[in-house]
Amino acid sequence: MIALRAWRKSRAEAGCCDSGKGVTVYQSNSIMLKIGLGVVAQFLAASLAIAQAPPARPAPPTRDPHTPGYVKARELPDGSVPPATADGNFIVGPTHRPAAEMTVHDGVPRGAVMEFTMSSADSKIYPGIARDAGTFGTPDPTDPAKLVVTTSHPAPYTRHIAVYVPKQYVPGNAAPFIVGADGPDRLLFTALDNLIAEHRVPVLIAISIGNGGGDAQGSERGLEYDTMSGLYAEFVEKEVLPLVEQKCNVKLTKDPNGRATMGTSSGGSCALSMAWYHPELYHRVLTFSGTYVNQQWPSNPETPHGAWEYHEKLIPHSPRKPIRIWLEVGDTDLLNPNAMRDGMHDWVAANENMAKVLAARHYHYQFVFVRNAKHGDRPTKQELLPEALEYVWQGYPIGK
Secondary structure, eight states, X not given: OHHHHHHHHHHHHTTEXXXXXXXXXXXXXXXXHHHHHHHHXXXXXXXXXXXXXXXXXXXXXXXXXTOTTSOOOEEOOTTOOOOTTOOEEEEEOSOOOOOXXXXXXXXXXXXXXXXXXXXXXXXXXXXXXXXXXXXXOEEETTEEEEEEOOSEEEOOOEEEEEEEEOTTOOTTXXXXXXXEESSOOHHHHHHHHHHHHTTSXXXXXXXXXXXXXXXXXXXXXXXXXXXXXXXXXXXIIIIIHHHHHHHHTOEEOOOGGGEEEEEETHHHHHHXXXXXXXXXXXXXXXXXXXXXXXXXXXXXTTSTTGGGHXXXXXXXXXXXXXXXXXXXXXXXXXXXXXXXXXXXXXXXHHHHHHHHXXXXXXXXXXXXXXXXXXXXOHHHXXXXXXXXXXXXXXXXXXXX
């Protein structure tokens, strides 16, 4: 109907009208073919855009953490957080108050934050793509696990990098660090000020990397974060970290035990991919609302179900890797937020499955199911981030 209205409007603007007998009468016959072809093209373009436009995201249902098939979890009193030394599954909420470590406090040394940008023109790994605004894609009629995207194309980008260097850092020392997605992450920097001052995490540097733009299939962000490979870790290693050392006058450790990754949503699944495909680089992972679902585009026959493969096949059937992981999901996290109906777009089920297979393979992990929390929930992050960071860095030497 919208496309038809646009078509009629274009006809009126072109000086044509209906004769009442299904025949179009133009003011000038000499331009009839030109206008007719133009109108048809506009109609087809409008129809295609509407067919590919992302549908309205439905409100997810509230999931019960005691649903049959979910992992058995310890329910904590409202307002409590899990102990930072404990593996396993926990339930928190429904009230979420910011942790004390999420506030700037007088007398606590504050780290410096240095910022710079990176251009797609300077990247040999990610030259840049974008999906046209207002478009998405359509499920492949022969395979519902695949999305057909026809509106993605090369496009430049500029990404923002923010580097947190704690006051306690000694220049010249090889420092542990954490790489975060979708930066800059100011909440992370505040938490680290307090945790480092309290000797609960090591004196670590935080590298908060902005994405290349857009979201999901066909976008630069989707390509970087949802691709099942080690490419993003290689991009960070080859193109980001050298600039961080150069521009911020720091030295970063090469020890994978002193390197962590973190992210929310697709940034979370990306954080795991960095460690999974390059365990020689990263051993510690922290994710909020991790997108362990089928978002990969283009499709890869080796991992046809995208990050759903982590709990479906990869973790259960691979030798255990030296990865320590903290992960969270909200009770109203995403469920079928786009046009795909492949049974692999339930964020709660995905994270529950992750906890199940991590436990079965004897990983050090902590999984937190959060009541009264949506996808990438900010109050949840303000409540849990300090404990999550402390958990992830367990076992690493902390200087007194």
